[in-house]
Amino acid sequence: MSPLPSGLLGDLDPTSDRAVFRQIADQLREAIDRGRFREGEKLPSEADLVDHFGVSRMTVRNAFSILQGEGLVHAEHGRGVFVRPRPPVRRLASDRFARRHREQGKSAFIVEADAAGSHPQVDSLEVKEEKASQDVSARLGSVRRVLARRRRYLLDGRPVEFATSYLPLDIARGTPIAEPNPGPGGIYARLEELGHRLDHFEEEIRARMPSPTEVKTLRLAAGVPVIHLIRTAFDTEGRAVEVCDTVMAADAYVLSYQLPAT
Amino acid sequence: MSPLPSGLLGDLDPTSDRAVFRQIADQLREAIDRGRFREGEKLPSEADLVDHFGVSRMTVRNAFSILQGEGLVHAEHGRGVFVRPRPPVRRLASDRFARRHREQGKSAFIVEADAAGSHPQVDSLEVKEEKASQDVSARLGSVRRVLARRRRYLLDGRPVEFATSYLPLDIARGTPIAEPNPGPGGIYARLEELGHRLDHFEEEIRARMPSPTEVKTLRLAAGVPVIHLIRTAFDTEGRAVEVCDTVMAADAYVLSYQLPAT
DNA sequence: CACGCTTACTCGTATAGACGAGTGGGCGAG
């Protein structure tokens, strides 16, 4: 156990009324911000810090748990505590559903990821009829049962997004939309072929901490929120023809919208 | 110290390899989800749970700290641990900058809050010239110095949003935009009067955990992420005339956008 | 050389105890 390089971290201020574990967290946070520790780099071990600051281990662990909650670091059992690297972000533009983007055969996700040089994957495909939740029913205009299309998106092996599309049965049943692979251009292309020319989308965005299920599905590190996006697609007759409920790892996304200044 | 009502919480499973503090957190989470504890209601005290489960206090505290990280509960020193109430959310529509919404005298924030029956407030007003950050400079087209307008928004006494507008000096200096109160219709009205007719806005949205500064400024509870929104306003000549950097308490907002299906 | 075991180091979980500090109700003095 090598002692900490002197100067890397300072001392505690016993006169301060700031709790010791907060002072330690402050020092580590500042060192990270200043680039003394780089992305992915290992921080001093708990034992190192116990020696350096002369405190008990629980105090050091408390300090680390603060930084974890802030999403700054993550611990790996048996290895150490590391500065959490910022993963590459996926940029979602507001014109991503424009007709011109409906490529042949491949989904927007695949096309875009290929272009960015990363390896895209879609799994957990599930297509089935089910009872509409109260919220989905309200958005689709009081439908009882819906077709649900569930899928998870991964980039370079990392899950980044989990989405479920809900469609009224009278529109989707017996059409390619009810097939696992709906064909080129995705379900929006199919909807238009079925006579539902798309007019506009409405997107609602929230951010919150993930549920335990979401942590598992998206393999989220501590201190990573999720972006919850609910999109409703309207056809030219003003009918809501699809609701898509998406949960995204917030550290993997930047959403981008263009608004007219009308 | 009254014993816990039997049936409210179950027992631990000693054969499970799930950690005890996680099992306790699971039980509390489920009880909250099922409505056994309502919003704002007090959960059993640490001492109660120590007795009920026959574990040490740190184990119970670990369980609570998980739930805090999930934003489900919050602790109040000397009072107890409570189910975190969901505050009323502010809905931001994508047409909120439309010209027709530029009311006389009052800002959009005030008008909207009044309409919703809550008490709006704006403070921390600061208007000054400063050096542009690298990011702001890039967005505004390589300007060195900018006019920065900082303000914090509160609803019913609770801070919900902290925003800074940056404008190029050659546009803003010496105009009402450089005054604390820019007058009716806000700075967008002034920009148009100055010949910069607004064409469109671009908004970038991220979500992440707050920095300690943001926690203080927005008085955020544990487990509440922030929404970071960066808006750039473009005039009809394609010039970026303002960048607005906004940090919002994520539990107080729903963003809503309308997209054409062009 | 290759494989497997040992070992040191890492974080994870849990116990027991101590003191501090904020809150709020109750009780006693005036």
Place this chain on the structure above:
DNA sequence: CTCGCCCACTCGTCTATACGAGTAAGCGTG
């Protein structure tokens, strides 16, 4: 009755200790 104090209860901070379990490097054996 009212005010102020006290006390019980609450969470916050910190120490000290123990064992478990994952990781990786090194060493010894075949």
